[in-house]
Amino acid sequence: HTLGTPYLKNQIDALVQINIGKLLSLEKEYGSIDTYYKTFINEDTTLKSLVRALSDPKSKDKLSQMGEALTAEYLKNVGYDIAKPDRHICRILGSKILGCSEHEIVPPYEAIDIIANIATELNRPAAEVDYILWSYCANGYGEICTKNKPKCGICTVQDYCKIKE
Numbered sequence: 001h002t003l004g005t006p007y008l009k010n011q012i013d014a015l016v017q018i019n020i021g022k023l024l025s026l027e028k029e030y031g032s033i034d035t036y037y038k039t040f041i042n043e044d045t046t047l048k049s050l051v052r053a054l055s056d057p058k059s060k061d062k063l064s065q066m067g068e069a070l071t072a073e074y075l076k077n078v079g080y081d082i083a084k085p086d087r088h089i090c091r092i093l094g095s096k097i098l099g100c101s102e103h104e105i106v107p108p109y110e111a112i113d114i115i116a117n118i119a120t121e122l123n124r125p126a127a128e129v130d131y132i133l134w135s136y137c138a139n140g141y142g143e144i145c146t147k148n149k150p151k152c153g154i155c156t157v158q159d160y161c162k163i164k165e
Helices: 006-030 033-041 048-055 068-077 087-092 108-122 126-137
Strands: none
Touching: 006 033, 033 048, 048 068, 048 108, 068 108, 087 108, 087 126, 108 126
8 A cells, every 4th residue: 555646755755854854953053943934034025035945956955855836835834824836826827817927837936926916905815815726726626727627617717717818
């Protein structure tokens, strides 16, 4: 019996063998993980520089097996208000669907900004806006704006969608 996908196994192995040690080392150096994170947040409230520090292969603090989307998801899960710029979010915000960007697939850091702006406009948390849009696209959840079989006929935001244009 196997656990999830090979990616999940690699991520769990990285968590146990590398990332926990890295986080403990940061905690020892800064007094707490949050104190370390705040060194970035004090300079950049968008959290993008923190995501970059934890996900960029060139960063000394990169978490193993964690790109921008998983790093943002981790930060969201520990209480930071940020979108997870995964494939669903980057696609639905793109020029061919909601038209929030000139890019068909929105780059991750731009997606974080777009979700933050929508959240501010709606006076809602970015994590909530992210989850609603993600659910709208994800198989096994809303399944409205899926990549392969979108249900445009029942979509409640079709007036804003570029697909039908």
